[in-house]
Amino acid sequence: MPAALPLAADELAAWLRLAHARGLKPIALRALLGAFGLPQQVLGAPFDALAAVAGRDAAQAVLAPPDAGFAQQLASVAAWRAQPGNALVTLADPAYPPRLLTMPDPPPLLYVKGRLDLLHARSVAVVGSRSATPQALEDARRFARTLAAAGLAVVSGLALGVDGAAHEGALPERGGTVAVIGTGADLVYPAAHHALARQIAAQGVIVTEWPLGTPARSANFPQRNRVISALVEGVIVVEAAMRSGSLITARLANEMGRDVFALPGSIHAPLSRGCHRLIKEGAQLVETPEEVLEALGLAQPAKPARRTRAKDTQTQTQTLPLPLPLPLATPPTPLEAQAETLLAALGHAPATLEILAQRTDMAEATLQATLLRLELAGHVSALPGGRYTRASHC
Incomplete structure (x- = not known):
């Protein structure tokens, strides 16, 4: 090139x-x-x-x-x-x-x-909500990581939420990542992404059409979205509300003849409604990154052999422990704040104890006790396979 x-x-x-x-x-x-x-x-x-x-x-x-x-x-x-x-x-x-x-x-x-060469590579956009749920952030990283490992450059807009997670997932992989920004190239928006922007400039590429010194303005971002749509072969919307800018990106991509993919979510989750609307309008429903690779005609990347550790072996041979009873010697600390934290981490998709522990950093006993309290109160339901989900009315 x-x-x-x-x-x-x-x-x-x-x-x-x-x-x-x-x-x-x-x-x-x-x-x-x-x-x-x-x-x-x-x-x-x-x-x-x-x-x-x-x-x-x-x-x-x-x-x-x-x-x-x-x-x-x-x-x-x-x-x-x-x-x-x-x-x-x-x-x-x-x-x-x-x-x-x-x-x-x-x-x-x-x-x-x-890297100017990434602007000439086969690429796919991963976009979604700025105020994404924990599950959406995990999905964005996982999709971006797998797609970039297959050789696709992952394009997004450096925004908070899904965009940032997509860049993070793709950065270490061979496909790399492209950040299309809505400010001058000498500025970073949002400020929280200064470190991420430095990484992308060093390992991937940042591109903008705006003159140096141009600040973030709301009118700039739809124009930025049209560049994202034009650069790629397809757009994946991970999570979006009904008035999300990601829907603009998807619409522009569709008008340019690009593929549009959307991840489904709970019918009770406001941030799933944009994706559901796209699916109703003809977007391809995808549940795994491999489905995107298949649609784009790319072979599934080979998965590296997983090294078995002693801890892994022990986990495979033991069932998950039952929730511990609340301690009787001393009264528990109020669980209101912990319950809200746990519900927010649970989002609107089923999650295992391991996933919830990663999202909340709660001690195992505290996590299980809080889950039990929420289950007894009717806020959480236990599912087969050691997973938990919000009750339908929450």
């Missing part, structure tokens, strides 16, 4: 002027570049010639003088490009991701941090 082309100072300035000219839409810019060639030639064309190709509004936007801060912007971009791992990829660059060229309005400039 070719590296990003070097840009002379005048060419860089011309690209920046056109890419960020107010009122000049990407589809109009693409038409002008097709008609006149280089951005310098677009800027040098007369008004009537520009208007004949893209309309009077586009012509006015091209010929308008740059903003007062343009010289500083140009210097900032030049300095940013000079940093190791950073690249500015133009619409005319052979390194521009080919899948984005199928869009009617591909971004004229891409600010890239990290």
